[in-house]
Amino acid sequence: MTNPILLLLVTVAAVAASKGDAEGPSPQGFTAEYRKFLDACSRRMTPQCAEEIVGGVYRNKTHLSRNCCTKLVASMGPDCQQALVEREMGRVKDRATRNKIVYRRKMAWRKCEKSVPLPHGRNYPRLPSPEFRPGYEDFLRNCSKKLSEKCGLELLDAMFRNVPLKRSCCHNLLKMGPLCYEQELKGLRNVAGNETELKEMKKKGEHIWRHCIH
Incomplete structure (x- = not known):
């Protein structure tokens, strides 16, 4: 029998997709890793709490009932809450x-966290890495737009020729943010010939980021 919460999670995406407003793929396009995550989340909440968690933030309410706060903090965790809420955001175009x-x-989570004791050894479901989440291709395209061609070439020189990165390029990388930067590095690390080269490139990438933030 299909879990009703899992249906709620994927139906939200299906409704948005049918209107042409959804971010990322339809539920049929979810990766196995993301479906596994949704299934784990769905087993930790009730339909009533799922609707309360989602509806509250869209109706400008950050106060949840004691029962739903307990389920959120003691079982679901922040990643499940994020997945529930953000599946609706494909229909919200205004950035503000x-x-x-x-x-x-975030405020709803903090309020619940203060009122409900955190469980010891909590094992919340975790969002898969970005490449397994909905909208990953759009995410990559947006990242690429943020990196100028000039800075991209400088990054290659820094990675493969040990040429220090200019401050202007550092500013570009910091503006991209750590998630985009990490995805750019993943693309570069694909050219590594062996495990030793892969580790060395990872170290260089971390060194470049530290150089830019200091």
Whole structure:
């Protein structure tokens, strides 16, 4: 029998996709890793709490019932809450509104965290790495747009010829953010010939980032 919460999670995406507003693929396009994550989340909540968690942030409410706070903090965890809330955000085009929704989601978690004791040895479901999440291809395209061609060439020189990165390029990388930077490095590390080269490139990438933030 299909879990009703899992249906809720994927139906939200299906409704948005049918209107042409969804971010990322339809539920049929979810990776196995992401479906596994959704299934783990769905087993840790009730339909009532799922609707309360999602509806609250979209109706400008950050206060959850004691029962749902307990389920959220003691079982679900922040990644499941994020997945629940952000599946609706494909239909929200205004950046300011999206930022408010993210803020309300975080505030709801903090309020529940203060009122409910955190469980010892908690084992929350974790979001898969970015390449397994919905909208990954769009994410990569947006990352590529943030990196100038000039800075991209300088990054190659820094990685393969040990040429120090200029401050202007550092500013570009910091503006991209750590997630985009990590994805760019993953692409570069694909050319590594062996495990030793892969480890060396990873170290160089970390060194470049530290250089830029200091």
